[in-house]
Amino acid sequence: MIDRLELISYLEIFEKELHDDILAYWMAYGVEKKGHGFYGAVDLDNKPVLSANKTSVLNSRILWTFSAAAKQYPEKAYESLAHRAYRVIREDFADNEFGGFFMELSSSNQVESDVKHTYAQAFVIYSLCKYYEFAPSEELLSEIQTFFLLLDAKTKDPVNPGYLESFTRGWEPITENRMADNNEPKSLNTHLHLLEAYAAVYKVWKSELVKRRLTELLELFIHRIIRPDGHLGVFFTTEFEETESSKEICSFGQEIEGSWMIWEAAEILGDKEILACIKPLILKMADAVLRVGVDKDGGVFLESTRWGSHIRTNKHWWLQAEALVGFMNSYQLTGDSSYWETVKLTWSFIDQFVIDHDRGEWFTKVSRLGEAYVVEPKDDPSPFYRNDWKIDPWKCPYHNGRAMLELVSRISELLENSADANSLLKTKNEQNG
Numbered sequence: 001m002i003d004r005l006e007l008i009s010y011l012e013i014f015e016k017e018l019h020d021d022i023l024a025y026w027m028a029y030g031v032e033k034k035g036h037g038f039y040g041a042v043d044l045d046n047k048p049v050l051s052a053n054k055t056s057v058l059n060s061r062i063l064w065t066f067s068a069a070a071k072q073y074p075e076k077a078y079e080s081l082a083h084r085a086y087r088v089i090r091e092d093f094a095d096n097e098f099g100g101f102f103m104e105l106s107s108s109n110q111v112e113s114d115v116k117h118t119y120a121q122a123f124v125i126y127s128l129c130k131y132y133e134f135a136p137s138e139e140l141l142s143e144i145q146t147f148f149l150l151l152d153a154k155t156k157d158p159v160n161p162g163y164l165e166s167f168t169r170g171w172e173p174i175t176e177n178r179m180a181d182n183n184e185p186k187s188l189n190t191h192l193h194l195l196e197a198y199a200a201v202y203k204v205w206k207s208e209l210v211k212r213r214l215t216e217l218l219e220l221f222i223h224r225i226i227r228p229d230g231h232l233g234v235f236f237t238t239e240f241e242e243t244e245s246s247k248e249i250c251s252f253g254q255e256i257e258g259s260w261m262i263w264e265a266a267e268i269l270g271d272k273e274i275l276a277c278i279k280p281l282i283l284k285m286a287d288a289v290l291r292v293g294v295d296k297d298g299g300v301f302l303e304s305t306r307w308g309s310h311i312r313t314n315k316h317w318w319l320q321a322e323a324l325v326g327f328m329n330s331y332q333l334t335g336d337s338s339y340w341e342t343v344k345l346t347w348s349f350i351d352q353f354v355i356d357h358d359r360g361e362w363f364t365k366v367s368r369l370g371e372a373y374v375v376e377p378k379d380d381p382s383p384f385y386r387n388d389w390k391i392d393p394w395k396c397p398y399h400n401g402r403a404m405l406e407l408v409s410r411i412s413e414l415l416e417n418s419a420d421a422n423s424l425l426k427t428k429n430e431q432n433g
Contacts, residue, residue, distance in 0.1 A: 001335075001337075001418070002337065002340055002414070004415065004418060007411050007414055007415055008415065010344070010347075010407070010411060011407075011408060011411045011412065011415070013347075014404045014407045014408050014411070015404070015408055017355075017404055018069070018401065018404035018405065018408065019073075019076070021355065021360055021361065022361060022362075022397055022400055022401045022404060023065075023066075023069055023078065023397065023401060024360070025360040025361040025390075026062070026065075026066075026081075026361075026391075026397050026401075027077075027081060028046075028360075029042050029046045029048075029360075029390075029391070030042065030062070030391055030397075031081070031084070032048075033048075036084070036087065036088070037054070037059070037084070037088040037092060037109070038054070038058070038059060038062055038084075038085070038088065039052065039054075039391060040052035040053050040054040040055070040058070040107055040391075040392070040393060041386075041389045041391055041392045041393070042389060042390050042391035043388060043389055043390065044356075044359065044374060044388060044389070044390055045359065046359055046360065046390065049389065050107055051107060052107060052392070052393075053104050053105060053106055053107065053112050053393065054092075054104070054105045054106075054107065054109070054393070055103060055104050055105075055120070055393040055394075056089070056093045056101045056102060056103055056104070056120050056123070056124055057103075057119075057120050057123055057393060057394065057396075058391075058392075058393050058394070058395075058396050059085060059088050059089055059092075059093060060089060060101075060120075060123040060124045060126070060127040061123060061127065061396040061397065061398035062081070062085045062396065062397060062398075063082065063085035063086055063088075063089055063127040063128075063130070063131055064123075064126060064127035064130045064131075064398055064402075065396075065397040065398050065401040065402065066078050066081040066082040066085055066397075067082040067085075067086075067127065067130040067131040067133070067134040067135075068130050068133075068134070068401075068402065068405055069082075069401070069405065070082045070134050071130075071133055071134040072405060072408070072409070079134075082131060082134060082135070083135075085127075085131075086128075086131050086135075089101065089124060089127070089128070092105060092109050093105065093124070095114070095169065098169055098170050098171060099147070099150045099171075100116050100121055100124075100147070100150065100151070100154075100171070101116075101120070101121060101124045102114050103115050103116070103117060103120055104393075114168075114169035115166055115167070115168070115169070115174070116154075116166070116167040116168070116169065116171060117165065117166050117167075117190075118151075118155045118163050118164065118165055118166070118167075118190050118194060119165070119189060119190045119193055119194075121151050121155070122151075122190070122193045122194045122196070122197040123193060123197070124147075125144065125147055125148060125151060125197050125200070125201060126193070126196055126197040126200045128140070128143065128144050128147070129144060129197075129200035129201055129203065129204050130200065132144060132204050133203075133204065141204065141205065144201065144204065144205065145205055145207075148198075148201050148205075148207075148210065149209075152209070152213060154167065154171040155167070155194075156213075157186075157238075160238055160239050160240060161216075161220055161224065161239075161240040162186050162191060162220060162224075162236070162240045163186070163190060163191065163194055164185075164186070165185065165186065165187065165190055182235065182245065184235035184236065184237070184243055184246070185236065185237055185238040186235070186236040186237070186238070186240060187234065187235055187236065188225060188232055188233060188234045188235070188236075188251065188254055188258075189234075189254065191217065191220065191221075191225065192254060192257070192258050192261065194217065195214070195217045195218070195221070195261065195262065195265050196261050196264075196265065198210060198213055198214045198217060198265075199214060199264060199265035199268045199269070200268075202214050202268055202269065203268050211269065214265065214268075214269050215269060215271065215274070217265070218262070218265060218266055218269065218274055218278065219274075220240070221258075221262055221281075222274075222277060222278065222281065224236070224240050224241075224242075226281050226284075226285065229284075229288060230255075230281075230284035230285045230286075230287060230288030231250045231251075231255060231285070231288050232250075232251065232254060232255050232258060232285070233246055233247075234246045234249045234251050234254075235249075247307070248305055248306055248307045248308075249303060249304070249305055250288075250292070250293070250303055250304045250308055251302075251303045252289050252292075252293030252300055252301055252302065252303055252304075252319060253300065253302065253303075253316065253318060253319035253322055255285050255288065255289050255293070256285070256286060256289045256293070256300065256319070256322050256323050256326035256327070257319075257322035257325075257326065258282075258285060259282045259283075259285040259286045259289070259326045259329065259330065260282070260322075260325050260326045260328075260329035260406075262278060262281075262282050262285075263278060263279070263282050263329060263333070266278045279333065282329075282330075282333075283330060283333065283334065286326055286327060286329075286330040286339070289323070289326070290327070290342060292304065292308065292311075294323070294342065294346070295313075295315075295349075295368065297345070297348075297349050297370075298342065298344075298345030298346040298347070298348055298349040299315040299320065299346070299349040299353070299366075299368070299370070300315060300319040300320055300323045300346065301313055301314075301315065301319075301368075302314055302315070302316055302319065302380075312380055313367070313368040314365055314366070314367055314368065314373075314377070314380045315349075315353075315354070315365065315366050315367070315368065315370075316364065316365045316382070317354055317362045317363060317364055317365065317395075317399065317400065318399035318400070320346060320349065320350045320354055321350075321362075321399040321400040321402070321403035322399060322403065323342075323343075323346045324343055324346055324347060324350075324403045324406075324407060325402075325403050325406045325407065325410075327339045327340075327342045327343045327346070328340070328343050328406070328407060328410050329410075331343070332410060332414070343407075349370070350362070352370065353366050353370030353371075353372070354366055354370075354372075356372070356390070359390070360390075361390050361391075361400075362400055363387075364382070364385055364386070364387045364389070364390075364395055365380075365382065365387050372387075373387040374387060374388055375387060375388060376388075
């Protein structure tokens with residue numbers, strides 16, 4: 001049992017980071033001064049990169065974050081940015097002819113990429129569901145329902161398990177420009193965030209079709225994606241067999257993120273048999289990351305390759321955030337205080353090395369020893385985001401903002417439960433007087 005005073009102390013720390021650093025940064029520097037949306041990129045000196053394109057991934061993550069914050073903190077000034085982000089998604093990114101949402105716009109909101117990535121579409125519907133939780137309306141629910149039916153009909157593989165990766169604007173499947181690193185037919189990344197999205201849809205719309213699809217995705221993780229050792233397969237064939245090159249990779253960030261997101265999806269589904277099956281698997285996932293993916297200082301490595309023999313030791317911002325939630329979730333499921341100690345250790349690393357205490361928000365990537373990269377290292381190039389930008393199409397408030405929101409909620413629940421337990425014990429003692 002964690003000491004109440006320690007829990008209260010960390011609750012205050014995480015709330016302060018959420019409000020005074022992460023969300024304050026995005027409100028101050030992410031919002032267009034001339035325009036109705038958000039910048040596509042901001043540099044390390046907090047100056048907007050006016051030529052940078054905008055993506056539906058970044059903007060949907062902004063929508064999710066500020067909707068969640070506005071719902072959790074109605075007294076704060078987050079409502080206006082949630083509404084702004086929704087308008088941007090609906091007015092700028094929506095493809096009103098073919099349905100779905102454009103991948104990329106220019107800085108002046110002209111379509112630059114009309115490819116429909118399942119991954120990106122999943123983030124949009126995920127964010128729309130969180131916005132609905134904050135600002136429910138029949139019109140918005142109908143929009144979510146219509147989009148889900150389109151997304152599921154167009155992206156689900158009609159022959160094999162799982163979902164296809166990429167499509168033309170008119171939803172014809174394409175085999176190039178897929179999200180997978182080596183252009184593989186199917187990926188962990190897409191299916192993990194589709195699981196997250198479908199769980200969010202089922203939370204607001206108890207459709208039998210959504211329930212069936214969410215069940216299928218969870219079973220896909222149970223039987224195809226989670227390896228016997230607790231690590232996750234990363235890339236898959238059309239038939240959803242792990243590719244040979246994938247078998248040598250352990251993706252620590254997706255594994256610790258998946259450990260709590262899979263559990264959350266199973267809880268939303270509410271199937272007791274699946275919950276019983278999932279629990280030991282997701283704890284095995286967290287333990288696998290803890291065993292080989294967490295450095296002695298609490299920082300989380302990106303991944304290992306060559307069948308685990310080669311660790312990529314740089315520490316990217318989003319993994320550190322997801323580790324906080326993943327290990328907190330493991331503590332809540334087991335009561336094992338070693339997981340909580342890992343949460344504290346990882347937070348210490350984040351606070352000391354990852355947060356930019358001078359200019360705000362978090363650095364994109366730091367070295368194993370905590371030195372922030374301000375240019376791209378040749379030995380460990382980032383596949384998407386840039387180290388010399390604080391905001392970019394992939395660097396968003398979703399990972400660290402969501403982590404703080406989750407930690408505040410989870411610690412508050414622990415405090416409430418311990419208070420209830422103490423109250424019950426006091427009542428029983430008085431009765432036995």
